Amino acid sequence: MKWKIATGSLIVVGALLATTSPSAAATGRLNLYGRVIAVSHLNPAPGCYKGTGEGTTVENKTDSPLLLFPDGNCTTKVYWPVKPGETTKNRNVGSVRVLK
Numbered sequence: 001m002k003w004k005i006a007t008g009s010l011i012v013v014g015a016l017l018a019t020t021s022p023s024a025a026a027t028g029r030l031n032l033y034g035r036v037i038a039v040s041h042l043n044p045a046p047g048c049y050k051g052t053g054e055g056t057t058v059e060n061k062t063d064s065p066l067l068l069f070p071d072g073n074c075t076t077k078v079y080w081p082v083k084p085g086e087t088t089k090n091r092n093v094g095s096v097r098v099l100k
Contacts (some may be wrong), residue, residue: 024100026046027043030058032058033058033059034054035056048096049098050095055090056090060084062098065083066097068088
């Protein structure tokens with residue numbers, strides 16, 4: 001009897017784990033064009049990404065909003081939002097936070 005209860009509990013826990021998923025990545029491409037280097041991220045996961053510095057063009061071809069920061073760690077209180085599908089030019093981009 002105890003074994004059946006334990007087995008049933010394991011099945012319920014397993015079912016719950018199978019239905020919960022970690023944060024989904026944004027769908028699409030994030031492109032950063034700096035003065036010296038270009039960087040592209042396909043389906044970027046939520047988090048902070050290194051930018052390409054002053055004079056950066058950002059193409060947000062994802063389904064997630066972005067926040068652009070002048071520092072390299074997405075920590076300053078100064079940031080510029082970029083909506084999905086938008087492009088912004090000539091920004092000082094030390095880092096980019098993907099929100100979705």
